[in-house]
Amino acid sequence: MALRFGHSFRFFPFSSSSPVRSRTTKFRPLKSSAQNQISQTSVDSRKLVLEVKEKLEREHYDLPVGRNGRDDEEMIQWFLKDRKYYVEEAVAKLTRAIKWRQEFGVSSLSEDDVKNLYVTGKAYVHDCLDINGRPVLVVVANKHFPAKHDSRENEKLCVFLIEKALSKLPDGKEDILGIFYLRGFGTENGDVMFLKFLIDVFYYYYPKRLGQVLFVDAPFVFQPIWQLVRPLLKSYADLVRFCSADTVRREYFTEATIPADFKD
Incomplete structure (x- = not known):
């Protein structure tokens, strides 16, 4: 009978831009700085996504396009977020990921391809x-x-x-x-x-x-x-x-x- 873990290991618990000033106006209610910050972040994020997209098209035009490809904006956004919105780092990591997916054949994997081990x-x-x-x-x-x-x-x-x-x-x-x-x-x-x-x-x-x-x-x-x-x-x-x-x-x-x- 396998010995239980509790007497040997310790448990490892799970650890689960400056604000933009609102403009003053006499005719419209003021937006909070948090609302302005969210709006500005969204705009900046969109610009960075387009920057990465254009850079991939220019420097890695041979990469596939479409879902999980070099022009997949949702995927670009995710890797930018992972790299804390540093464009060069996001491009490098994203390029590696797209190449790996292509070489590994991720998009074509099906249950038939893994059925011998899946049934175990x-x-x-x-x-x-x-x-x-x-x-x-x-x-x-x-x-x-x-x-x-x-x-x-x-x-x-x-x-x-x-x-x-x-x-x-x-x-x-x-x-x-x-x-x-x-x-x-x-x-x-x-x-x-x-x-x-x-x-x-x-x-x-x-x-x-x-x-x-x-x-x-x-x-x-x-x-x-x-x-x-x-x-x-x-x-x-x-x-x-x-x-x-x-x-x-x-x-x-x-x-x-x-x-x-x-x-x-």
């Missing part, structure tokens, strides 16, 4: 949202066998499920919940290379799309894996929370929406 139940997107309205990506670690499963197939399944989870985002929501169920985890399930791939995917290609990560019922044997992976996460380690299945049931779902793996 090792990872899936839960049918219900969590109590915060986020799509939920679940990984069942004791069903992952890196020695038996092709690493490229694992990567395809990972990206397919991320895309599927993001497609379930409700209006007004921007990130997803990731759950690693570690009950029964053994050394044969350890896969540092895949975890590195996962970290890179979320950092470079899906920035700020992972709102929180739960490591559930982690046994002692998981500690060396965590010690290797944690430095790679840097500030993103703050997104990680170690907890029990009972915590998942009580704090993240209702009785009607809890994933089957976490039911009593």
